[in-house]
Amino acid sequence: LDEAGLDHIHSHIASLSLAPGETVYQRGEQGAAVYTVRSGVVRFERVTERGDRRIVRLAGPGDLIGQESVVSRVHGDDAVACTEVELCRIPCHLLSEMSAREPALLHELMSRWQRALDSAEAWVTDLTTGPARRRVLRLLLKLSDYTSAQGEIWLPSREEMGAMLDMSVETASRLISALRREGVLQTPGLRTVRVQGEVLTRALAAEDA
Amino acid sequence: LDEAGLDHIHSHIASLSLAPGETVYQRGEQGAAVYTVRSGVVRFERVTERGDRRIVRLAGPGDLIGQESVVSRVHGDDAVACTEVELCRIPCHLLSEMSAREPALLHELMSRWQRALDSAEAWVTDLTTGPARRRVLRLLLKLSDYTSAQGEIWLPSREEMGAMLDMSVETASRLISALRREGVLQTPGLRTVRVQGEVLTRALAAEDA
DNA sequence: CGGATCATTGACCGAGCTCAATAGCTGTGG
DNA sequence: CCACAGCTATTGAGCTCGGTCAATGATCCG
Numbered sequence: 001l002d003e004a005g006l007d008h009i010h011s012h013i014a015s016l017s018l019a020p021g022e023t024v025y026q027r028g029e030q031g032a033a034v035y036t037v038r039s040g041v042v043r044f045e046r047v048t049e050r051g052d053r054r055i056v057r058l059a060g061p062g063d064l065i066g067q068e069s070v071v072s073r074v075h076g077d078d079a080v081a082c083t084e085v086e087l088c089r090i091p092c093h094l095l096s097e098m099s100a101r102e103p104a105l106l107h108e109l110m111s112r113w114q115r116a117l118d119s120a121e122a123w124v125t126d127l128t129t130g131p132a133r134r135r136v137l138r139l140l141l142k143l144s145d146y147t148s149a150q151g152e153i154w155l156p157s158r159e160e161m162g163a164m165l166d167m168s169v170e171t172a173s174r175l176i177s178a179l180r181r182e183g184v185l186q187t188p189g190l191r192t193v194r195v196q197g198e199v200l201t202r203a204l205a206a207e208d209a
Numbered sequence: 210l211d212e213a214g215l216d217h218i219h220s221h222i223a224s225l226s227l228a229p230g231e232t233v234y235q236r237g238e239q240g241a242a243v244y245t246v247r248s249g250v251v252r253f254e255r256v257t258e259r260g261d262r263r264i265v266r267l268a269g270p271g272d273l274i275g276q277e278s279v280v281s282r283v284h285g286d287d288a289v290a291c292t293e294v295e296l297c298r299i300p301c302h303l304l305s306e307m308s309a310r311e312p313a314l315l316h317e318l319m320s321r322w323q324r325a326l327d328s329a330e331a332w333v334t335d336l337t338t339g340p341a342r343r344r345v346l347r348l349l350l351k352l353s354d355y356t357s358a359q360g361e362i363w364l365p366s367r368e369e370m371g372a373m374l375d376m377s378v379e380t381a382s383r384l385i386s387a388l389r390r391e392g393v394l395q396t397p398g399l400r401t402v403r404v405q406g407e408v409l410t411r412a413l414a415a416e417d418a
Numbered sequence: 419c420g421g422a423t424c425a426t427t428g429a430c431c432g433a434g435c436t437c438a439a440t441a442g443c444t445g446t447g448g
Numbered sequence: 449c450c451a452c453a454g455c456t457a458t459t460g461a462g463c464t465c466g467g468t469c470a471a472t473g474a475t476c477c478g
Contacts (some may be wrong), residue, residue: 029355044336049418050343056333076327106315111280113322118285120329124265126253128337129375132434134259158457166338168435173458190443190457208259341466367425375465382426399425399475 009098024065024079024087031069033091037061040085041146041154044077045163055164057120057176059080060146064112069097070195083154127165135165136175140185140193141200155193179203219305223298233274233288233296240278242300246270249294250355250363253286254372264373266329267291269355279304292363327405336374343416344374345384349394349402350409364402388412 016036018024024042025031044057044065056077059065065079069092084156101103126138139161143153156164161172179185183193184203227233233251233345234240246268253266253274265286268274274288278301308314335347348370352362365373370381388394393403393412 044330046330048334048338049413050339052338054334054338056330067319068323068326071316071323073320073323077330107280109280110276110319110322113319113326114277114280114282117322117326117329120333121253121255121265121286122328124329124333124337125257125263128333129257129261129263130259164422169457170459171434173456174434177458204258378425379427379468380466382424383466386426 009094012091012094016087016089018081018085018087020080020081020083022085024081024085025050025075026078027076028074030072030074031066031092033089034064034066034069035087035094037063038064038086038088041082041143042085043080043082043160043164045080046077053163054166055160057116057123058142058146059116063115064109067109067116070109078116082156082160131169131207132165132171133175133178134204135167136172136179137184137200137204137207139165140195141204143193144195144197144200152188152192153193155187155191155192176209218303221300225296226294227290227294229290229292229294231290231294233290234284235287236285237283237285239281240275240301242298243273243275243278243304244296244298245358246272246274247295250291251294252289252291252369252373254289255286262297262372263375264292264369264417265391266325266332267351267355268325272324273318275394276318276322276325282294291365292371322392339378341374341376342384342387343368343413344376344415345388346409346416347394349404350375350396352402353404353406353409361397361401361403364396364400366400 018040024035029047039061041065042059043055044059044064045053045055047053059079066075068075095105095109099109126142127135129135139156140153143155153203155176158169158172158176161167161176162169165172176185176187180187182203184199186192187193227249233244236255248270250266251272251274252264253268254262254264256262268288275284277284298360304318304332306312308318335351336344338344348365349362352364356362364385367378367385370376370385372376374381385396389396393408393410394402396402
């Protein structure tokens, strides 16, 4: 890409930051851009027929979100910031322009789609299977991918955990408390958790035995 | 596309049919082709750390499977025929050739990816949420999308239902029996089921109330 | 006909839900 | 600076849904 091209691109890419709870987009909207996550965690949620929220996937640094806009599909879920989040907003028309010049970009785009699909399928096996305690441990393992520079991991509210793992807030709370007592995790702040990967892995192995 | 082009394509596209239980591909393999489903139902399954099978998604007529091969990713799950299945096998190199000539094809491909992602996310909200009876009813609703020409719907074995809905075979059996007694469904054959959409919808509404 | 596999049904029990009370934390206004 | 209101998290008590174990039918071949 030449100099003028880069300028053109930058002038159209906006970076934006969201506070926890703010939404990137909502179900049913027709988006005009895709976003890359620079920092923080974004959740995708849907509402069941019965009316309860269910979190179906997470995205973290490096992930692409809102791809459906590229194929002119309306968003199928709400995308909401879980933590402080920094995003890059890339308009779809820009993406089209760029990919016309650089076909490898399309390959990359498809690759991201597959990554999202993978993570949605893994969600089912990891977080909706087996006893509650195991699901909580697997969630912690997944969240540890999003460890911050200071070595702290975002700990969802109990209600969020419930929506991710399909359990009541009480059960989530009981299990986190139990793990704290057992020394598997510490909670320096209300929304942060610290675990030793080693200990977590051992706890999971014990669970799966 | 000209005449010669079509010949070229047809000479490379093979249609194949699988018996129930035969696999299209396996986890970890590096596929060289994608497949479209012409008839029948294909399941995608993964194995949890603990060793139990979990079905994470289904594909039916019109769906594309094995897209990950396009971006040179190994398959993340096993694809297995649930029923008698007819597939079209499209080698990836052919897909590349064609999409170079016809860019709309790439758009279509991405659209299929999004459809798969959608269906994986819907799986979580529909089939892993709430009490067992509700999950069974929602599964029947989903399967009714694959109703055959004779108005019969494929009914999974109880073990398969267990792997889809994360429940024991006994619970699946009990619930199917109960629904049969209540007149919500009939099972003319062991692996086929007949339901009135109307009745099913009402049963679900009662459930969600 | 005998053996194998899958579905059904029963009895019992425990994980996790519901309801309810208590404890912490945060912000707001006096 | 303190008191109070509004959340969220924690903990307890009791009950139910669904799991486990086990026995009995139903089907399908060989």
